[in-house]
Amino acid sequence: xxxxxxxxxxxxxxxxxxxxxxxxxxxxxxxxxxxxxxxxxxxxxxxxxxxxxxxxxxxxxxxxxxxxxxxxxxxxxxxxxxxxxxxxxxxxxxxxxxxxxxxxxxxxxxxxxxxxxxxxxxxxxxxxxxxxxxxxxxxxxxxxxxxxxxxxxxxxxxxxxxxxxxxxxxxxxxxxxxxxxxxxxxxxxxxxxxxxxxxxxxxxxxxxxxxxxxxxxxxxxxx
Amino acid sequence: xxxxxxxxxxxxxxxxxxxxxxxxxxxxxxxxxxxxxxxxxxxxxxxxxxxxxxxxxxxxxxxxxxxxxxxxxxxxxxxxxxxxxxxxxxxxxxxxxxxxxxxxxxxxxxxxxxxxxxxxxxxxxxxxxxxxxxxxxxxxxxxxxxxxxxxxxxxxxxxxxxxxxxxxxxxxxxxxxxxxxxxxxxxxxxxxxxxxxxxxxxxxxxxxxxxxxxxxxxxxxxx
DNA sequence: GCAAAAGTGTTAGGTATACACCCATGC
DNA sequence: GCATGGGTGTATACCTAACACTTTTGC
Numbered sequence: 001x002x003x004x005x006x007x008x009x010x011x012x013x014x015x016x017x018x019x020x021x022x023x024x025x026x027x028x029x030x031x032x033x034x035x036x037x038x039x040x041x042x043x044x045x046x047x048x049x050x051x052x053x054x055x056x057x058x059x060x061x062x063x064x065x066x067x068x069x070x071x072x073x074x075x076x077x078x079x080x081x082x083x084x085x086x087x088x089x090x091x092x093x094x095x096x097x098x099x100x101x102x103x104x105x106x107x108x109x110x111x112x113x114x115x116x117x118x119x120x121x122x123x124x125x126x127x128x129x130x131x132x133x134x135x136x137x138x139x140x141x142x143x144x145x146x147x148x149x150x151x152x153x154x155x156x157x158x159x160x161x162x163x164x165x166x167x168x169x170x171x172x173x174x175x176x177x178x179x180x181x182x183x184x185x186x187x188x189x190x191x192x193x194x195x196x197x198x199x200x201x202x203x204x205x206x207x208x209x210x211x212x213x214x215x216x217x218x219x220x221x222x223x
Numbered sequence: 224x225x226x227x228x229x230x231x232x233x234x235x236x237x238x239x240x241x242x243x244x245x246x247x248x249x250x251x252x253x254x255x256x257x258x259x260x261x262x263x264x265x266x267x268x269x270x271x272x273x274x275x276x277x278x279x280x281x282x283x284x285x286x287x288x289x290x291x292x293x294x295x296x297x298x299x300x301x302x303x304x305x306x307x308x309x310x311x312x313x314x315x316x317x318x319x320x321x322x323x324x325x326x327x328x329x330x331x332x333x334x335x336x337x338x339x340x341x342x343x344x345x346x347x348x349x350x351x352x353x354x355x356x357x358x359x360x361x362x363x364x365x366x367x368x369x370x371x372x373x374x375x376x377x378x379x380x381x382x383x384x385x386x387x388x389x390x391x392x393x394x395x396x397x398x399x400x401x402x403x404x405x406x407x408x409x410x411x412x413x414x415x416x417x418x419x420x421x422x423x424x425x426x427x428x429x430x431x432x433x434x435x436x437x438x439x440x441x442x443x444x445x446x
Numbered sequence: 447g448c449a450a451a452a453g454t455g456t457t458a459g460g461t462a463t464a465c466a467c468c469c470a471t472g473c
Numbered sequence: 474g475c476a477t478g479g480g481t482g483t484a485t486a487c488c489t490a491a492c493a494c495t496t497t498t499g500c
Contacts, residue, residue: 011236011276013317053234053315057306081304081319083280092276094236096304162478179481180463187461203477204470385451402454403490410488426450427497 014095015061016048016130018079018137019069021107021117022154027170028107028117029134030069034127039089045127046134047115048095057096065100070112075101075153080136087129095128099137101153145171148218149190152211158194160206161185188219237318238284239271239353241302241360242292244330244340245377250393251330251340252357253292257350262312268350269357270338271318280319288323293335298324298376303359310352318351322360324376368394371441372413375434381417383429384408411442 019030034045049064051057057078065071079097087093107117123134144150145168154167165181168174185191191209198205242253257268272287274280280301288294302320310316330340346357367373368391377390388404391397408414414432421428 011274013234013236051234051306051317054308056308057304057317078303080301081280083274083319085277085279094274094280096306160479177464178479179465182480184462198479201478202472204472204479206479383452400490400492401452402492405453407489421452424451425499427452427499429452 021102032115255338
């Protein structure tokens with residue numbers, strides 16, 4: 001593979017990953033300290049890194065998630081490409097942004113370098129154009145929650161219907177009626193019983209469910 | 224604005240535009256001959272071009288649409304970024320793809336260099352990864368038709384409800400009941416009457432409507 | 447008066463919403 | 474036995490889907 005001719009190669013290419021997960025009932029984003037003097041110091045930003053010559057953007061994202069976040073096998077999807085000329089004040093950098101979703105076990109016990117999960121409502125004044133990235137990631141997630149089974153990537157493999165409902169309520173910022181919610185997810189075949197029940201809880205143990213399909217599938221709106 | 228350091232600048236950056244419009248009751252894409260020996264000869268592809276150092280991807284797309292397609296003031300939205308290492312066999316090129324929509328007057332009388340509107344079902348074996356781009360553009364358009372007022376960009380400013388219905392049927396490849404369709408679009412306030420009627424038709428003239436909002440707005444699903 | 451497309455209402459079935467109490471378990 | 478969250482049914486309003494005939498115009 002040849003490089004492009006010199007005059008056409010003015011920009012670096014990066015990926016940024018908006019990693020989302022639920023911690024203590026709140027939707028959180030994974031951020032770390034950005035330290036790029038003189039413009040970006042004492043400021044938070046999402047994980048990001050440059051694309052290498054031998055990889056595509058998806059592969060770069062996967063690598064960055066592992067190298068900078070210690071994350072492997074997480075759900076990712078491309079979000080949007082940010083290309084404002086001055087989006088990085090130091091150099092021209094075009095960034096392909098991704099959304100990644102992690103399950104609660106990963107998010108709750110997260111420990112890697114200086115990266116940490118911070119509730120979205122505390123994520124303001126991030127580095128570069130990461131505020132905009134976050135807004136877009138949030139709307140995209142909410143959109144997909146309504147008509148796909150993407151919620152599975154924010155839940156453990158087995159979960160109770162109350163946990164599922166809580167996940168929807170946290171992401172969509174909206175409450176659901178317990179009975180109607182259950183009827184809906186069951187009638188859509190979104191989830192199915194595992195036959196297992198909770199263990200070690202101090203109240204009546206709930207039945208454990210799993211998603212019917214591991215693949216992203218489209219459903220009717222959960223408004 | 225400095226360029227990025229040399230070792231980080233291996234790729235050219237391009238935009239490609241999947242321009243869609245309806246001609247003779249068919250959804251068509253705007254393609255032109257690609258002539259890039261030795262790999263891409265006698266083959267069709269969407270309009271595309273390189274991003275310049277002083278512009279962002281949206282601006283590059285707008286410029287390419289004008290320079291290579293003679294198009295101005297058309298609706299555009301970013302679709303997806305294609306970054307496979309070998310997507311262009313000559314050089315490493317990462318491309319930010321866009322969807323653009325043109326109104327029937329533009330599409331029907333289109334004439335610019337060798338570009339032309341070709342029905343989607345005839346667009347096979349396009350250059351680069353443009354087949355994949357087209358599939359993605361088509362699904363995106365169908366998705367947005369179902370829950371936004373994006374249809375306005377494929378219609379004239381004033382249109383009859385039958386034309387609106389035909390547009391939905393062409394894009395979604397699905398027939399609607401005339402009475403139910405009308406009830407739906409009116410109850411959603413998707414469109415409103417202009418008070419005008421058709422002129423010069425040899426049957427009963429239909430009332431002309433316009434979209435209630437010029438901005439992209441979300442609605443309930445038109446399934 | 448005929449051809450062509452416009453325009454219009456009703457019914458039935460299904461989906462969405464609102465709402466309150468009993469159940470199983472651990473302590 | 475009490476505190477905690479689990480689990481369940483019904484009635485109503487609303488929305489969707491199916492369906493056919495009359496109206497207006499140009500020629």
